[in-house]
Amino acid sequence: xxxxxxxxxxxxxxxxxxxxxxxxxxxxxxxxxxxxxxxxxxxxxxxxxxxxxxxxxxxxxxxxxxxxxxxxxxxxxxxxxxxxxxxxxxxxxxxxxxxxxxxxxxxxxxxxxxxxxxxxxxxxxxxxxxxxxxxxxxxxxxxxxxxxxxxxxxxxxxxxxxxxxxxxxxxxxxxxxxxxxxxx
Amino acid sequence: xxxxxxxxxxxxxxxxxxxxxxxxxxxxxxxxxxxxxxxxxxxxxxxxxxxxxxxxxxxxxxxxxxxxxxxxxxxxxxxxxxxxxxxxxxxxxxxxxxxxxxxxxxxxxxxxxxxxxxxxxxxxxxxxxxxxxxxxxxxxxxxxxxxxxxxxxxxxxxxxxxxxxxxxxxxxxxxxxxxxxxxxxxxxxxxxxxxxxxxxxxxxxxx
Numbered sequence: 124x125x126x127x128x129x130x131x132x133x134x135x136x137x138x139x140x141x142x143x144x145x146x147x148x149x150x151x152x153x154x155x156x157x158x159x160x161x162x163x164x165x166x167x168x169x170x171x172x173x174x175x176x177x178x179x180x181x182x183x184x185x186x187x188x189x190x191x192x193x194x195x196x197x198x199x200x201x202x203x204x205x206x207x208x209x210x211x212x213x214x215x216x217x218x219x220x221x222x223x224x225x226x227x228x229x230x231x232x233x234x235x236x237x238x239x240x241x242x243x244x245x246x247x248x249x250x251x252x253x254x255x256x257x258x259x260x261x262x263x264x265x266x267x268x269x270x271x272x273x274x275x276x277x278x279x280x281x282x283x284x285x286x287x288x289x290x291x292x293x294x295x296x297x298x299x300x301x302x303x304x305x306x307x
Numbered sequence: 308x309x310x311x312x313x314x315x316x317x318x319x320x321x322x323x324x325x326x327x328x329x330x331x332x333x334x335x336x337x338x339x340x341x342x343x344x345x346x347x348x349x350x351x352x353x354x355x356x357x358x359x360x361x362x363x364x365x366x367x368x369x370x371x372x373x374x375x376x377x378x379x380x381x382x383x384x385x386x387x388x389x390x391x392x393x394x395x396x397x398x399x400x401x402x403x404x405x406x407x408x409x410x411x412x413x414x415x416x417x418x419x420x421x422x423x424x425x426x427x428x429x430x431x432x433x434x435x436x437x438x439x440x441x442x443x444x445x446x447x448x449x450x451x452x453x454x455x456x457x458x459x460x461x462x463x464x465x466x467x468x469x470x471x472x473x474x475x476x477x478x479x480x481x482x483x484x485x486x487x488x489x490x491x492x493x494x495x496x497x498x499x500x501x502x503x504x505x506x507x508x509x510x511x512x513x514x
Contacts, residue, residue: 158373172375172377265334292363
């Protein structure tokens, strides 16, 4: 965990008093995470960049409406989630995220087999499962925070995540075993 | 696609499948966490499941985050600046423009509303005096022509003054924008440097 001399909550207080530079620092801290989160949902770097821009603009415009500054992260991701789904509703109202095949970079230092297997396994998940995995595994949110982002109960979040993991375990186990065997 | 119906809450003989998953994701309260740690040492199913969960999440994490292709435009960037009109109102150019407007207004007022001295109009020499023998219609036409000519001249003067003020305003605005961009660039680099330095020192302290 990175130690921060100035916490997000302090920056938010300063932003609310009109300190633009404090918001600049907040953007610097969160832009890469938000970009990658949206990228994993949309599979398009261009869309992810545009939506990230919109997310931070909306967050700036509405930061006074944030009830608890300690929940800035989930609140910001909630905006990102809404922006991504809004885009999909505009473009493909019926199919939404169902057909998104997420393009991912091969991981340096790992076998191409494993990277491809992980990508394929993630693509087999339905959008709700995939987003639960992204928010938990890649973004590291707690269940209650994910529930806040998705606007659903914690029990639903756990259900989506664990059913996704059931599938992913099955999909990835043979590859992982092969990788381990090769490494021996 | 896998439906959420396949999520089985308790497929283990010990009945702790869900608690084990919560444990794997560090979502158990401290007391239950210690209890689960002890349970895993004695339950083969849970130990194997925990191992698989950890391998699965580790496999997922090999996909790296991408670098953002370009930085997000900050609120101090141009697109968040006030409108051109608002910037103009807040700039020194407004003084020049206001002065030109006042001057133009004064000229119009003086042309139309200042009464002639000793009954003689200051503009009288401009008017072509009709011969004594001219008819009333001819005199009226001549007066109307003189008035029209005066109005045209006034309009031209006002237009010239406004154009001069606009040129001056544009020049000042361009200068201010150049200075703003330069200042912002310096500021951005300073903030980025200090942020990177802060990250570096934090990482150093963390180690």
